[in-house]
Amino acid sequence: xxxxxxxxxxxxxxxxxxxxxxxxxxxxxxxxxxxxxxxxxxxxxxxxxxxxxxxxxxxxxxxxxxxxxxxxxxxxxxxxxxxxxxxxxxxxxxxxxxxxxxxxxxxxxxxxxxxxxxxxxxxxxxxxxxxxxxxxxxxxxxxxxxxxxxxxxxxxxxxxxxxxxxxxxxxxxxxxxxxxxxxxxxxxxxxxxxxxxxxxxxxxxxxxxxxxxxxxxxxxxxxxxxxxxxxxxxxxxxxxxxxxxxxxxxxxxxxxxxxxxxxxxxxxxxxxxxxxxxxxxxxxxxxxxxxxx
Amino acid sequence: xxxxxxxxxxxxxxxxxxxxxxxxxxxxxxxxxxxxxxxxxxxxxxxxxxxxxxxxxxxxxxxxxxxxxxxxxxxxxxxxxxxxxxxxxxxxxxxxxxxxxxxxxxxxxxxxxxxxxxxxxxxxxxxxxxxxxxxxxxxxxxxxxxxxxxxxxxxxxxxxxxxxxxxxxxxxxxxxxxxxxxxxxxxxxxxxxxxxxxxxxxxxxxxxxxxxxxxxxxxxxxxxxxxxxxxxxxxxxxxxxxxxxxxxxxxxxxxxxxxxxxxxxxxxxxxxxxxxxxxxxxxxxxxxxxxxxxxxxxxxxxxxxxxxxxxxxxxxxxxxxxxxxxxxxxxxxxxxxxxxxxxxxxxxxxxxxxxxxxxxxxxxxxxxxxxxxxxxxxxxxxxxxxxxxxxxxxxxxxxxxxxxxxxxxxxxxxxxxxxxxxxxxxxxxxxxxxxxxxxxxxxxxxxxxxxxxxxxxxxxxxxxxxxxxxxxxxxxxxxxxxxx
Numbered sequence: 208x209x210x211x212x213x214x215x216x217x218x219x220x221x222x223x224x225x226x227x228x229x230x231x232x233x234x235x236x237x238x239x240x241x242x243x244x245x246x247x248x249x250x251x252x253x254x255x256x257x258x259x260x261x262x263x264x265x266x267x268x269x270x271x272x273x274x275x276x277x278x279x280x281x282x283x284x285x286x287x288x289x290x291x292x293x294x295x296x297x298x299x300x301x302x303x304x305x306x307x308x309x310x311x312x313x314x315x316x317x318x319x320x321x322x323x324x325x326x327x328x329x330x331x332x333x334x335x336x337x338x339x340x341x342x343x344x345x346x347x348x349x350x351x352x353x354x355x356x357x358x359x360x361x362x363x364x365x366x367x368x369x370x371x372x373x374x375x376x377x378x379x380x381x382x383x384x385x386x387x388x389x390x391x392x393x394x395x396x397x398x399x400x401x402x403x404x405x406x407x408x409x410x411x412x413x414x415x416x417x418x419x420x421x422x423x424x425x426x427x428x429x430x431x432x433x434x435x436x437x438x439x440x441x442x443x444x445x446x447x448x449x450x451x452x453x454x455x456x457x458x459x460x461x462x463x464x465x466x467x468x469x470x471x472x473x474x475x476x477x478x479x480x481x482x483x484x485x486x487x488x489x490x491x492x493x494x495x496x497x498x499x500x
Numbered sequence: 501x502x503x504x505x506x507x508x509x510x511x512x513x514x515x516x517x518x519x520x521x522x523x524x525x526x527x528x529x530x531x532x533x534x535x536x537x538x539x540x541x542x543x544x545x546x547x548x549x550x551x552x553x554x555x556x557x558x559x560x561x562x563x564x565x566x567x568x569x570x571x572x573x574x575x576x577x578x579x580x581x582x583x584x585x586x587x588x589x590x591x592x593x594x595x596x597x598x599x600x601x602x603x604x605x606x607x608x609x610x611x612x613x614x615x616x617x618x619x620x621x622x623x624x625x626x627x628x629x630x631x632x633x634x635x636x637x638x639x640x641x642x643x644x645x646x647x648x649x650x651x652x653x654x655x656x657x658x659x660x661x662x663x664x665x666x667x668x669x670x671x672x673x674x675x676x677x678x679x680x681x682x683x684x685x686x687x688x689x690x691x692x693x694x695x696x697x698x699x700x701x702x703x704x705x706x707x708x709x710x711x712x713x714x715x716x717x718x719x720x721x722x723x724x725x726x727x728x729x730x731x732x733x734x735x736x737x738x739x740x741x742x743x744x745x746x747x748x749x750x751x752x753x754x755x756x757x758x759x760x761x762x763x764x765x766x767x768x769x770x771x772x773x774x775x776x777x778x779x780x781x782x783x784x785x786x787x788x789x790x791x792x793x794x795x796x797x798x799x800x801x802x803x804x805x806x807x808x809x810x811x812x813x814x815x816x817x818x819x820x821x822x823x824x825x826x827x828x829x830x831x832x833x834x835x836x837x838x839x840x841x842x843x844x845x846x847x848x849x850x851x852x853x854x855x856x857x858x859x860x861x862x863x864x865x866x867x868x869x870x871x872x873x874x875x876x877x878x879x880x881x882x883x884x885x886x887x888x889x890x891x892x893x894x895x896x897x898x899x900x901x902x903x904x905x906x907x908x909x910x911x912x913x914x915x916x917x918x919x920x921x922x923x924x925x926x927x928x929x930x931x932x933x934x935x936x937x938x939x940x941x942x943x944x945x946x947x948x949x950x951x952x953x954x955x956x957x958x959x960x961x962x963x964x965x966x967x968x969x970x971x972x973x974x975x976x977x978x979x980x981x982x983x984x
Contacts, residue, residue, distance in 0.1 A: 344975055346957035347630070354961050354975065360944075439966070447756070454755035458748040460921070461763065461967045477649040491961045491977045494940045496933070496950040 217251045218398070220259055220422065221405035223266030224415020229423070231256035237399060240308040249306065252398050255423035257431045260390065263419040264437050267361045267388035270416030275358050275386035279334030286330035286384060289404075289411035293323045296403055300372060303399035309369055319400075321474065322373040328480040329380035336385055336489070339482055344493065354493045358386035359463060360439035362488050363432045365425055365453075367444035370473050371397030375404065377473045378442050381484040383418060387440070390419045390432075398422040429453055436460045440487050444469050463487040511826065514833040516610075516617045518603045522697065525556045528564055528720060529703035531571035532713025538563040543722070545696060548614035549830050549839040551874045557696050560719035565688070565728040568717040572659045572686040573734055575714030580656050580684035584640035591636030591681060593709035598629040598674075601705065605698055609670055610830045612697040614839030614876070615793050617831050627956055628674035631974075634958035635678035638979060642683060645976045646983050654983040656684035657760055658736030661729040664699075665742045666692035666841050667796045667898075672741055673699050675973050677716055678958075683982040685737070686715050690729055692742075693722040694842050727753070735759060739981070741798070744896070744922075744967050762971025762981045764798065764963055766896040767924030769945065770917035771801030771953065774910070775810045777929035781951065783817045786902070789927055789953040791825060791880045794840055795900035798968075799925035801953055803893060804882070805913050808906045815884060815904065819864060822880055826869035837867060837900065840876040849878050849899030856892040856901070861885045888919055896922070910935065914942045923965030927953045946972070 217234065219226040228234075233254035239247055274282075293300065297319060305315040336356045344352040362382040367374035371394040382389045393401030405420040421428065429449045432441060433456025440463040443453050450466050457464050465487035473479050525542070527534040539561025545554050560568070579587070598605065605628075606620040613620075638645060643653040660680045664672035669691055680687050691699035703718045719725060723746075730738050730753050737760040740750050744765040754761050771789050773782045789801030806814045830838035840846040857863050865881035882902035886893050893903045907913040917926055925947040928936050936950040946964045949955060956962065961972035971981045 340977075344957065344960040346955070346960050348955060348957065350952065350955060352955075352957070352960050354977065451756035455752055457751035457755065457761075461744070461747065461751070461765070461969060463970050475649070481649060490946065490965050491963070491972050492940075492946060492948065492965075493961050493975075494937070494948045494950065495952055495955050495960070496936065497952050 215250055218253065218402045218422070220253050220255055221402070221408065221418070221420040222259065222263045223269075223419065224409060229253040229255050230258050239306040241306045250399070252402070252422045255421035255428065257427070259421060260428055260431050261435070263390040263421060264361060264435055266416035266419055267390055268437055270414055271358070271361055271386075271388035274388060274414055274417045277386075279336070282384060282386065283330045283333035285412045286326060286333065286380065289407055289413065290323055290326040290330060292407040292411055293326060293404065296407065297323065300400055300403055303403060304372055304397060307371070307397040309397070318370065318373050322376050325373065325376055325476070325480060326380060328476075329384045332381070333384045336482070336485065340485070340489070341491070349498045351496045351498050352493065354491050356385065356485070357490045357492050358382070359488050359490055360387060361437060362387045362389050362440045362442060363438050364389055364391040365429060365432070365441070365443035365445060366391060366394050366401060367467065367469060367471065367473075368394050368396045370471070372400035372404070373473045374444060374471070375401045377479045377484070378444070378467065379418070382442070382488040383413070385485055385489050387488050388417045390421065390438075392425055392428055393420060393422045395425060425449060432456065434459055438462055441465070442487055443467065444471065511834045513829075515829065516607055516831045516833060518607050520604050520607045520611070522555050522608070526696070526700050526720070527558045528560050528568070529700065529718040530564070530568045531717065532707065534703070537561060538567070543693060545612060545694065547611050548694075548841050549875045550872060554612060555697065557720045560690075560721040560725045562728045564719060565725065565732060568688045568719045569659060569661075569732050569734050571714035571717050572688050575712055576658060576686045578712060579686055579715050584642070584653075587681065587684065588636045588639035590709060590711050591632050591639065591678060594705060594711070595629045595632035595636060597705045597708055598625065598632065602626070602629070605670060605701060607831065608701060609698045610838070612695050613666065613669060614830055614841050616835040616838040617833055618835065619793060624668055624671045628671045631671075631674040631678045631958045635682040638682045642979065642983065646980050657982060657984050658685060659734060660685045660687050660737045660739060660982070661732065661735040662687055662689045663726045663729065663738070663740045663742065664689065664691055666695040667793060667798070669695035670698035670702065673702055676739055679973070679978050679982050681715065683979060685982055688717045688719060688729060688735070690719050690721065690726050693720070696720040730754065737761070737982070739971070740764070747969060763969035764971070764973065765967065765969035767798050767800070767922045767964065767968050768803060768894065768896050768920045769799055769801050769922070769925040769927070770803045770805050770943070771927035772805045772913050772917060772929065772939065773807060773810065773814055774913075774930040774935065775807040776931050777951075778931060779810060779813060779817065782929040783814060783821055785927060785929060785951070785953045786818060787821055787825070790902040791837060791900050792954055794837060794878065796841060796845070796898050797954065799947060799954065801925070801927050802897060802902060804902055804904045805916055806904065806906050807913070808908050811906045818882065819866070822864070822882070823866045823868065825867045825880055827867045827877065827879060828869040828871055835869070837869075837880055840878050840899065843876055845898065846876040846878060849897060849901060852892055852895070852897045852899065853881065853901060856883050856890065859890045859892070861890055861892065861903070888916065894920070910939060914939060918944050921967040924968035925949065
């Protein structure tokens with residue numbers, strides 16, 4: 208026993224600001240299948256159940272209104288701090304992306320750095336959405352009429368299987384930036400980067416419940432998301448079969464569903480930092496007020 | 501406003517004198533021409549105010565839907581590539597022709613729908629013209645309205661299937677067609693089966709202005725025609741205005757396809773009167789909110805929430821004003837309350853009124869004027885003593901039935917207002933601007949009217965939160981629903 212033994216980590220879920228195990232007790236190993244690693248089990252992650260998902264929705268609902276009522280300036284500073292914290296854990300993130308074997312170390316680093324920069328970009332969006340997408344409506348009558356951009360409410364994100372950090376943040380950050388609360392299902396293939404984000408969230412001052420992260424099987428979780436009446440919107444990167452199940456959820460409670468092509472790589476900043484990212488996670492509210500004595 | 505007894509003045513009849521020609525039969529408008537349905541079937545349309553037969557209308561079957569979609573597909577290439585200002589010219593022409601034929605359209609709408617001529621003349625038809633005029637101007641400015649990553653002008657979606665309701669037949673056709681065309685799409689429009697006539701008159705206008713064949717196709721029919729259109733494999737987008745129930749069914753049909761979808765559905769909208777409101781104005785606003793168009797309005801203010809300290813005063817004034825509303829011949833310019841659109845809708849409204857009484861709320865109904873033995877009539881009414889759990893406080897009635905409830909604090913008003921699965925509109929009556937904007941912020945609804953109600957404008961986005969649907973119509977947000 209000359210070598211020091213590693214402390215293997217069991218990653219847990221992130222629900223309502225706490226890190227519970229799955230109530231189901233299920234865990235799955237994460238193995239390093241990167242070049243030359245030999246498929247060794249490096250860590251264990253929790254497998255969320257439908258009960259965990261329902262708990263996360265409850266936590267999100269409880270946190271959403273207060274988060275939405277906070278100023279865009281405050282939300283911007285909190286997301287900026289998340290970028291700071293992610294940058295400090297950059298090496299760990301690169302390693303966690305690399306070990307799925309999808310990318311070599313150099314490209315993994317590129318993806319992580321772009322993801323952190325995207326976080327910075329969305330920090331800046333928080334207090335500018337209304338300037339770009341809302342505004343005064345020049346109506347013909349004696350009214351002051353304007354449209355403001357509001358969060359849809361509780362949003363379920365199903366992150367892409369690949370682009371495990373960049374895709375996860377590209378879909379999650381717009382919702383958080385505009386004042387939604389999110390239940391994000393991490394990549395099944397590369398779950399750890401999303402769990403690192405979950406560990407940074409409390410230190411960045413994202414309030415408990417505003418971001419919830421689940422790991423587990425999307426085939427099990429997507430039908431529960433579709434049928435859940437207290438989820439207002441879904442943004443999901445899914446294969447056609449699960450995509451259809453998610454879409455049928457529209458007829459449950461008219462939730463907004465935005466589907467992302469599973470082959471999307473999220474590398475184009477002009478698209479993924481653009482206002483298009485706020486589709487389905489925002490609502491336009493038009494307010495009229497009489498003008499006159 | 502006086503609330504005591506008043507001298508009763510008789511109104512002399514003031515019928516609208518414009519005569520409108522209605523053909524005995526109408527075909528489908530496909531590829532620029534009117535043609536009989538391949539299905540070989542037709543249905544009848546009547547005047548709901550006297551049950552007089554108006555016309556026989558072709559019923560589009562699956563083959564007809566195919567032909568219409570194919571015509572729209574053929575027309576798409578030329579229309580989307582046409583210089584933007586050329587597209588604009590056609591939309592401007594349509595707006596001008598609607599204005600020129602305004603009185604005829606208003607009379608026809610009133611005959612087919614049952615709503616008072618005062619409304620079709622002053623609201624429906626001018627707004628329909630405004631919608632085309634406003635969107636005509638957008639055609640060459642889309643790249644500034646909805647910028648793309650490349651900086652190029654955004655692309656249209658393609659062939660749009662549009663299904664509209666019977667409560668604002670011509671206006672809804674304008675809301676659907678104008679933005680679709682401005683963005684370079686082509687259209688297959690299906691009007692509601694009880695109100696096809698003004699859409700078909702609009703088709704005549706499209707012929708008059710030489711709109712290229714196939715750019716707009718209008719197919720008449722009932723639910724089956726709509727289902728064929730929604731399920732059609734060569735339609736790129738479905739835009740639907742109607743009930744939440746049908747909206748859900750459409751969402752299920754569209755699931756698993758690449759079709760884009762926007763839904764403008766039902767509502768149970770709150771109208772909140774605070775004690776510091778100008779009460780007389782607020783009462784007038786309540787009348788417009790729930791009794792305009794016989795309450796057959798998706799955004800109708802069907803739940804009145806009154807601050808407890810002014811509840812007696814509001815109810816007394818409401819009672820007084822309700823008594824003075826004139827029900828009767830929709831073509832009479834003095835008529836405030838016209839006919840319900842169909843027997844089926846009248847039956848539905850009557851069932852809700854019965855339920856309201858059975859569940860223990862107090863029913864108040866009254867109005868002035870007289871109605872004939874025929875036609876579908878429902879007196880304006882309101883209920884007091886309504887509990888939030890009562891059916892009439894939860895479900896959309898789509899009729900002149902108001903549920904009155906009270907509250908004590910702004911927080912309670914907001915909680916009650918949001919206690920619904922819908923989120924289309926809300927009214928707020930207060931003389932304090934800061935309070936109005938704060939309550940507006942807290943209410944989950946797509947359109948909020950402060951010290952007014954039922955205002956519409958092509959520049960102002962309209963559409964709902966939650967189960968009132970998704971997507972917006974009007975303004976820049978409305979354009980994005982028709983761009984890829």
